[in-house]
Amino acid sequence: MRAGSLAFAAGIVLVVSLLREPPGVLSVVAATATALGWALIAPRGWRWPAAGLLGCAWALLSACWLLAHELDPGLDGTDACLEGRIVSIPEVESHRTRFEFRPERQVEGKLTDPLPRRVRVDWYGAGEGQPGPGERWHLCLRLRAPDGFLNPAGFDYQRWLFQHRIGATGYVRDADRAERLAGRWQMDRLRARIAEVMAERLGDSRYLGLVQGLGVAVRAGISDNQWDVLSVTGTAHLLAISGLHIGLVAGLAGMLAGVLWRWIPPLVRRVPAVVAGTLAGALAAAGYAALAGFTLPTQRALVMVLVFAGALALRRPLSPWHSLTVAAAAVLAVDPWAPLGAGFWLSFGAVAIILAATTGRPVQRGPLPWLRIQTLVGIGMLPATAVWFGHLPLLSPLANLLAVPWVSLLVVPPVLAGIALHPLVPAWGGWLWQAAEASLGLLMSVLGWMAQAFGAVEVPAPSAGAVALAVFGVALVLGPHALPGRWLAGPLLALLLLGPGDHGGGQTARVVVFDTGSGLTALLCDGERAVVYGGGPGGGLDAASVAVEPFLEARGLTLEAWLVPRKQSPWDGAVAEARQRWADAEWLGAGREAETDGWSITLGSLTLRATPLDEGAWGLDVEGRADDLSLRPELDADTAGWVVGAAGCAEDRGTCSAAVAPEDGRMLRTDEHGALILSDDGRTWQLRSELQRSGRIYHRGGAAASAGGML
Known part of the structure; x- marks a missing residue:
């Protein structure tokens, strides 16, 4: 059963990770028929591939259903x-x-x-x-x-x-x-009412959002600064209804019900106290998940609890690793697309690390074993944290050593007790919430000091090879003490810090034309430095926020200069946002203080030359080993050679889409293909789109595969 559960989960993860084209009904039928056929003819012990094929079929069927319910x-x-x-x-x-x-x-x-x-x-x-x-x-x-x-x-x-x-x-x-x-009547109405009552009782408390988040999963009141503190210290999982809290509620309710059950001998003779406590814990976990609105994370946590509870209630004890594989298969059966989020990998990864650190070893009690486990979890989660969040919370073991028991004992119980008691004795419920809020305030003060004093290590996006080697380093850390080569764990994990994970060729010069919805924003880089040309509308979705800053951080690049193509353009909103982020960069172009008759900079094998055009516009010519490339505010019908510019502009030039016109006369637009990447191979420019490189069925209406044949 363990191999079958693992194969089923692996089949779902494989489809979710790689599916590019919308699947058809025939693919689902073929995968299902093949799985059933294999299960019938394969000898016992070799039927696990059938479970893997069933996992693939289930994920394909889920994709068909989800795509069918999307707007055309x-x-x-x-x-x-x-x-x-x-x-x-x-x-x-x-x-x-x-x-x-x-x-x-x-x-x-x-x-x-x-x-x-x-x-x-x-x-x-x-x-x-x-x-x-x-x-x-x-x-x-x-x-x-x-x-x-x-x-x-x-x-x-x-x-x-x-x-x-x-x-x-x-x-x-x-x-x-x-x-x-x-x-x-809906559960969401009750959740909203509880959140309102909490707000009335706690008033203008800075930590109201955290109390509401732990009680009814209403997290709108959690400030950005609080999220930053939790992220830097690696404790964000504690201040949201997660597997830890669902398991805590199930354990406390099960233990209390088991104790009470043993006091009534006739009940014990009919149903063992362990079974009664397990069922009570499962019901309590389901109730807490309902208070959280059955969000995807709470669904996963509830399924895991129900798997363990079912094994105990049916008196079919499973080994820890067997339980984990069955729980993973059950979670993916309920939510096949859970692997698209970080929560799935972080929750199961943390449990796997704890099992690897404790299974087969003598039970130890006290703070030192707890500190050891927290340290191992913090180290083991470094690769996943670097991939999903772009930083390494090195304080995570120490912060969790304090925060886990604090939240579990001093915050969650009074929050839930307040919810239960408020309809009966409103004053008691309010006092309990105030006690939880005061406890949270003290904890957040300590975590805030830790975050400010030590912070987290920002890392560029690691390459797949660096992640694989870091995972191998984690395995060495978790291995037996007599395992040879354990000293390699440190150097292998350090690869996460060395970056940048520059997908596609180290120091190769390239141009990235970003997909920003409107306007033109292009970035030229050589693996270490970058120059930006363009801008776009301002606001929360400006080019600096959605494209330039994430790219610079992921690749570990330094912004040298920003060239603005037009004077008083409606695209200047993004430039205003950018100048606040990169005050040390050189600002050039129309209407800028550094305006000159010309300007040039060398990036690796490329030379960038900025020249004034007609009507106060500026262009950027890229000269190097490859064919010359020009960046212009707009493309026109007479465009020839390799040119980057804005296409489909309205009269106010505020609704343009960035585009690339290769030598053969085609024109590729970012609103159709995502970001466009040009790489210099020494002879000519190689053009590919982000849709072609990483597109999946949920991108641009599932048209990722069709885009591959256009480039």
Whole structure:
């Protein structure tokens, strides 16, 4: 069973990681039929490949279902009036309210069945009639197919939408036609009410968001500074309802129920106390998961608890490793796309490290063994942390040594006890929340001091080879003391610090034309330094935030200069944001203090020359071993040779999309193919798109494979 569970999980992970084309029904049928055939003819002990094929079939079937419930890209921008239910707690901001909406029926519009499973809705100026969780509404929406920026680094919004089953985004088009309908009671209403009561009791407390997050998974009130402290100290998992808290609730409830059960002999004769306690713990875990809104992390944690509880209740004890593989298979059966998020890898990775550090070794008690386990977990999670978060929280073992028992004993119990007691004795519930808030305040003060005094080590994105070697180093650390070569663990883990993980060729000169939605932003680099040309609109999704800064950090590059192509361009919003981040960079171009008749810089094998153009615009010519390359504010019909510029510009030049025109006359746009990367091989420029390199079925409507044949 262990091999079958592992193979099933591996089959799902393989499909989730590599699937590029939308699967067809025939592929699902073929994988299922092959699995059943193998299971029938294979000898006992060799049937585990059938489980792997079933895992592949299950992931393919899930992909078909999710894609079927996405808005057709051909209907992008369409209007529709829908009846449905709000299935999240709305996030209320100063200018908008955001929530997830599950359509049930189309009243007006041209949408085809099946409707999107979930729609992420923005309602601007909702006012006093803003929606509440669990309510049914009639809403007229302007809908968009799932879309987002696709760059070599930065947040992948399309991936996030797909993982959370959101098939469309949109905003309320006609607020006057919005109508609240009759609806049933929903758990989300209770969660929202509890969050409101907490806010009333705790007032303007700085730690209200943390208390709400631990109680009902409402984390909108957690400030960016608090998230930074938790991230730097490696304790973010403690201040969200996670496997640790679900397991804690299950364990405490099971232990209490078992003790009470033993006091009643007739009950013990019918049902053993261990079984009764296990069932009580499972029910308590399910209740806590419901309070958290059955978010994806809590679903995973609940499934893991139910697997262990089922084994105990059925009196079929499993070995620790067997339990872990069965739990992983069960989690992936419920949520095949969990591997798209960091939580899946971090939670199962941490449990695997603990098992490797304790299984087969004598039980030890006291603070030193606990410190050892926390240290090993901190070391073992370094590769995953570097990949997912771009930094190494070296203080994590020490911080968790303090924070884990603190939160488990002094924060979570009073928060949950307050929720249970508030309907009966409101004053007691309020006092318990205030005690939890005070305890959190003291803990956050200590963690804040640790973060400020020591911080975390920022690392560039490691290459696949560096990660593999670091994982091998972790295995050496966890191995027996007599294992030869354990001293190699340190050097292998240090590879995570050496970066940059510059995918595609060390010091090779290249140009990256970013996908930023509007405007032109191109970066030229040689593996150590970078020059940016362009800009774009400002705001929260400016080019500096969504593209340039993540790329510089992931590759460990230093920004030398930024060339602005136009004077008083509507693209200057991104430039204003960028100048606050990189004050030491050289700023050139139209209307800048460093404006000259010309300017040049050498990046590796390339020479960059900036020259003024007509109407106050500036261009950038790239000269090197490869064919010359020009960067221009806009492309026109007479473009010849290798040219980077903006295409499809409106009269105000504010709705342009970046594009590359190769020598053969084709034109590739970032809004269709994601970021465009040009590499200098010494003879000519090699062009590829980010959609071609890393596109999956959730990118650009699952068209990643078709883009590969265009480049």
